[in-house]
Amino acid sequence: MKNGSIEASPTPRARAVVQRGPDGATLSISGTLSLETAAVARREAQAAMSSSTGSALEVDASGIEVGDMSGMSVIYDLAEGRLLPGVRAAVKGLKPEFRILLSALPTPAAIESLEAPPPRRSFLGELGVGVISMAGDLRQQVTFLGATLLAAAAALRHPRTLRWPEVLVVVEKAGVNAVPIVSLISLLTGVIIAYEVAQPLSMFGAKAFTADIIGIVMVREFSPIFTAIVLAGRSGSAFAAEIGTMKVNEELDALTTMGLEPMRFLLVQRVLAGTLLMPALTAFSMLAGVFGGVVVMMGMGFALDQIWSHLSSSVHVGDVLVGTLKAIAFGAIVSGLGCLRGIQTKEGPSAVGDSATRAVVAGILMIIVVDAVFAVLTNVLQV
Amino acid sequence: MSAAPAAIEVRGVAVGYGDRVVQENLDFEVRKGEVFVILGGSGSGKSSVLKVMIGLVPPLSGQVLFDGEDLVRAEGDDRLRLLRKFGVMYQGGALFGSMTVLENVRLPLDEFSDLEPDERKLVALGKLNLVSLLPAATRMPSELSGGMKKRAAIARALALDPGILFLDEPSAGLDPITSAELDQTIRELSRGLGITFVVVTHELQSIFAIADRCIMLDARRKTIIAAGAPADLRDHSPDPYVRQFFARQAQPVGAMSGGSGA
Numbered sequence: 224m225k226n227g228s229i230e231a232s233p234t235p236r237a238r239a240v241v242q243r244g245p246d247g248a249t250l251s252i253s254g255t256l257s258l259e260t261a262a263v264a265r266r267e268a269q270a271a272m273s274s275s276t277g278s279a280l281e282v283d284a285s286g287i288e289v290g291d292m293s294g295m296s297v298i299y300d301l302a303e304g305r306l307l308p309g310v311r312a313a314v315k316g317l318k319p320e321f322r323i324l325l326s327a328l329p330t331p332a333a334i335e336s337l338e339a340p341p342p343r344r345s346f347l348g349e350l351g352v353g354v355i356s357m358a359g360d361l362r363q364q365v366t367f368l369g370a371t372l373l374a375a376a377a378a379l380r381h382p383r384t385l386r387w388p389e390v391l392v393v394v395e396k397a398g399v400n401a402v403p404i405v406s407l408i409s410l411l412t413g414v415i416i417a418y419e420v421a422q423p424l425s426m427f428g429a430k431a432f433t434a435d436i437i438g439i440v441m442v443r444e445f446s447p448i449f450t451a452i453v454l455a456g457r458s459g460s461a462f463a464a465e466i467g468t469m470k471v472n473e474e475l476d477a478l479t480t481m482g483l484e485p486m487r488f489l490l491v492q493r494v495l496a497g498t499l500l501m502p503a504l505t506a507f508s509m510l511a512g513v514f515g516g517v518v519v520m521m522g523m524g525f526a527l528d529q530i531w532s533h534l535s536s537s538v539h540v541g542d543v544l545v546g547t548l549k550a551i552a553f554g555a556i557v558s559g560l561g562c563l564r565g566i567q568t569k570e571g572p573s574a575v576g577d578s579a580t581r582a583v584v585a586g587i588l589m590i591i592v593v594d595a596v597f598a599v600l601t602n603v604l605q606v
Numbered sequence: 607m608s609a610a611p612a613a614i615e616v617r618g619v620a621v622g623y624g625d626r627v628v629q630e631n632l633d634f635e636v637r638k639g640e641v642f643v644i645l646g647g648s649g650s651g652k653s654s655v656l657k658v659m660i661g662l663v664p665p666l667s668g669q670v671l672f673d674g675e676d677l678v679r680a681e682g683d684d685r686l687r688l689l690r691k692f693g694v695m696y697q698g699g700a701l702f703g704s705m706t707v708l709e710n711v712r713l714p715l716d717e718f719s720d721l722e723p724d725e726r727k728l729v730a731l732g733k734l735n736l737v738s739l740l741p742a743a744t745r746m747p748s749e750l751s752g753g754m755k756k757r758a759a760i761a762r763a764l765a766l767d768p769g770i771l772f773l774d775e776p777s778a779g780l781d782p783i784t785s786a787e788l789d790q791t792i793r794e795l796s797r798g799l800g801i802t803f804v805v806v807t808h809e810l811q812s813i814f815a816i817a818d819r820c821i822m823l824d825a826r827r828k829t830i831i832a833a834g835a836p837a838d839l840r841d842h843s844p845d846p847y848v849r850q851f852f853a854r855q856a857q858p859v860g861a862m863s864g865g866s867g868a
Contacts, residue, residue, distance in 0.1 A: 258767055262720045291767030292732050293715070296725045323798045328732040329740055337731075337743050571748050572703035 235289065237264035237297075241271045247279025248272070250301070250312070253286025256294030265297050265306065272307050280307070285316030295325045303331060367563045374484075374491045389492045390499075397458035397558075398500030402507055405453050409508040412445055413437055413515025421523060430523070434530045435537035437516035442538055442546045446508035448594060450501065451553035455586030459561035462493050463582035466565025467575040475566070490562040497558025498551055505550035509543075541606050549597055556593060557586040610637040612671075613770055613802045614659065619668030621654045627666065628654050631829045634821055638769070641796050641803040641816045643836075646823035648808070653774060655823065656806045660694050660772055661685070672770075690718075692770035693763025697778055699755035701747035707734065707758045708743040714765040733761040737791055753784035757791065764795075770802045771795070777809040789815040810854060822848060 235255035242249045250272065256264055272280070282301050287294075298321075300306040302314050317325065344352065378385040421433045466489060469475050475485045513534070520530050564582035568574050612635040620630035628651035636642040646652040657663040659670055661677045669676045677688045701710050711730040719726060734740050737757040747755060756776060763771055776792070777785040789812055795801050796816075807813065813820060813836050822832040822839070832839050832848040840852035 258719050258721075261725070262722075265725075292736075292764075293719060293721060293725075293729050293767060296721065296729050296732075299728065300725075320799050324732070324736075327735040328728055329735055333740065334728070334731060337741070 236260050237267070237287075237294070239264060239268045239271045247281065249281045249283055251283040251286060252298075253288070255289040256287050256297060257289060257291045258293040261293045261297055264294070265300065268297065268301065269306060272310075280310050280312040282312045282314045283316050284314055284318075284321070287318065287321060290318075290321050290324070292324045292327065295321060296328065298325055299328045363567070364560075364563065367566075368559065370486055371490065371494055371559055371562075374486050375495060378487070378491050378495070384487070385495070386488070386492060390496045393458075393493055393496035394500045397454065397461070397497060398504055401453055401457055401504060404457075405450050405504055405508050406511040408449055408453065409441070409446060409512040410515040412449065413441060413512035413517075414519050416440060416445075416512075417516040417519035421519075431525065431529065431533060433520055434516065434525075434533035438513055438534045438538040439542060441512035441516070442509050442542050443549075444546075444594070446505050446512055447501075447546050447549035447553055448590060450505045450508045450550065451557055451590045452587055454497065454501065454504070454554065455557045455561075455583050455590070458497065459557045459582045459586040460579040462558060462561030463564040463568075463578040464575050466490075466562055467568035467578040470566065470568045471570065471575060485566070490566075493562055494555060494558045497561075498554040501550040501554025502547045505546060509546065545597070545601055545606055549594065552593055552597075553590050556589045560585045560589060610639055612636065613638045613673070614804070615669075615671040615674075616659065617669040617671065619655075619658060619670065620666040621651055621658050621663075622666050623654075627828060629823055629828055630666075632668065634830065634833060636770075636802060636804055637819075638802055639796070639800045640818040641792065641805065643813050643817040643820035644804065644806045644823065645808065645813060645820050647825060650823040650825040651828075652806045652808075652823050656772060656774055656804075659804065660692065661689065690766060691768055692772060693760075693766070693768045694772045695756060695759040695763050695774065695776065697774045699747070699759040701750075701755060701758055701762070703747050706744050706746055707739065707750070707761075710747070710758060711762045711765050714762070718766060730761075730765065733764050734758070736764065736795065737761045751784075752779050753788060756780070756788060760791070760795075764801075768801075770804065773803065773805045773807075775807055776805060777807060777812045782811070785809070785812065786815065792816050810852070822851070 235257065237252060237254045237256045237260045240251045240253075242251065250268060252264070252268070254260075280301070282298065284298060297306070298314055298317070301312040302325075304311040314325075416437055417433055420436050421430050424430050424432055424436075466475070466485075469489070475489075478485050478488055517527075517530055521527065561582040564578045564585065567581075568578040614636040616632050616634050619632040620627055621632070622628045622630075632655065644652050644655060654663065658665045658678075661670070664678060668678070670678050672688050672691050675684070675688060677685070680688050701707070702713070705713070708727070708730055711733050712726055715721065715726040715730060721729065731740060731743060734743050737760050739754060739757045739761060742750060742754060742758070747758065750758060760771070760773070773792070776788055780788065792803060792805070793816055796803055803816070805812075805816065817836050819833070819835055820839075821830045823829070824831040832843055832845060834843075836852060839848055841849075843849045843852070
């Protein structure tokens with residue numbers, strides 16, 4: 224904007240002048256009493272009245288030309304005795320539109336009587352509610368697991384009822400598109416483990432066994448876990464958000480009333496896709512992780528055939544099988560929890576975001592829990 | 607004619623997206639203190655025109671002047687000052703769901719005024735009182751009915767005492783009774799406080815209840831096809847299509863909706 228086009232109008236302000244008479248004081252307010260000037264006007268009125276000892280005060284508001292509700296709060300404070308404690312001013316001369324604004328300001332009693340927010344529960348009450356809701360959630364998870372298994376079994380018995388193109392779309396989005404990030408994470412994990420492990424092993428002259436450790440750790444533990452965590456972050460959250468949004472938009476209700484069970488129509492595809500893609504994705508992770516370790520070892524001066532003989536003697540088919548089984552279990556859990564959290568979505572603008580968060584948190588938690596179960600089982604079974 | 611000075615002037619505005627022109631050659635002014643209605647069927651671009659007027663979307667060409675200053679080309683503090691001249695009620699209310707109604711209304715005051723916290727609360731409650739929503743002050747937006755949400759949105763738009771209020775489809779999604787009550791509130795705010803209203807709607811009942819003047823946008827001709835007071839347009843418009851459109855108000859409700867007639 225050009226400077227010249229700005230009008231040279233003086234800054235708007237309110238003036239407060241006190242006149243003392245025999246019956247008390249009169250405070251004349253004039254000018255602009257608005258959002259911009261209210262705070263200053265309040266201070267000025269206070270200063271002007273500071274020397275006054277009289278108990279009767281009249282406010283002459285006839286000089287106010289421009290005003291708004293923020294400005295009227297000054298008049299309100301004078302009239303309610305909030306500005307000058309104990310002095311409730313009588314207001315006269317207020318223009319009709321300002322009178323409307325002033326009378327819209329609720330009385331202190333009305334403000335008091337506004338319903339207070341519900342009181343906070345005690346610690347014990349909070350704890351009880353938490354336990355009950357956790358128990359309820361566990362129950363829902365078990366119910367959901369059963370329902371998913373039933374639906375999956377039905378889908379496998381009648382494969383044509385399943386919408387396979389959609390399964391493929393999910394496999395592409397959650398699986399194929401995740402290959403780069405899974406590979407990169409696993410590759411770097413292999414590299415890191417190799418460096419960290421080689422140091423202490425060299426103290427025993429056993430540096431060559433780095434290959435064994437990388438092989439077993441990646442194949443049995445890290446590959447399934449990291450892949451599942453990536454799946455939870457990328458796709459578990461996406462499932463929850465997609466289905467949550469559909470629930471908020473009443474699309475799930477629409478499916479139900481059309482006689483199409485959301486379980487069969489939406490969830491089985493995703494859980495099935497998640498379960499199918501995880502072993503493949505985990506295989507990529509295993510290869511990338513071991514490759515990262517091998518590269519580091521070659522940098523340390525080991526020959527490829529030496530590394531290979533260590534790897535092939537320590538990593539057995541059983542290890543690959545355990546890793547793959549874990550991958551299948553994690554895939555089912557992560558995608559199932561994503562769908563469950565989506566279905567549980569409540570109302571409100573933050574509900575979908577909450578569901579996505581809950582899906583990731585629950586997914587990662589369950590991955591570790593189930594991995595612990597696997598650790599105990601494989602130890603007992605000597606696999 | 608003793609016309610009030612113009613609060614908003616729309617000069618040669620064309621509205622559209624990319625190559626697609628939705629409305630062009632728009633020339634009209636909104637006078638201070640009137641209730642001005644922008645009318646048009648679905649797809650006529652009335653909401654796009656509103657978005658241009660409030661500076662959300664730049665026009666393809668033309669100016670939108672508030673008290674003679676162009677909002678389209680204003681930047682920085684100038685733009686902020688112009689934005690402070692008006693408040694907007696969005697169709698669904700657009701209340702912030704994580705805050706109570708009172709906090710919603712307080713937000714602009716907290717951000718832009720130097721009043722004490724107690725005063726800000728008082729003023730925010732006053733705004734809610736103006737739209738008869740004081741008892742709902744501590745509720746969350748999700749607990750409000752559609753009509754209450756719109757009232758809360760009006761209270762929030764009024765927070766900084768703007769001279770102009772834009773309302774996008776105030777009657778959309780409301781039953782006729784709630785809609786009429788909202789029209790009543792609009793009239794009261796307009797008459798009592800002299801607030802200028804720009805209302806986008808297609809609801810004929812509303813138009814006759816609130817509008818001082820209106821313009822009618824047409825999707826095919828892509829411009830204003832009628833301008834004036836609604837009763838004048840119904841009785842005296844040279845365009846039979848416009849007369850017919852406004853006359854439908856006089857017909858019984860069943861005939862208007864067109865669906866239930868035998």
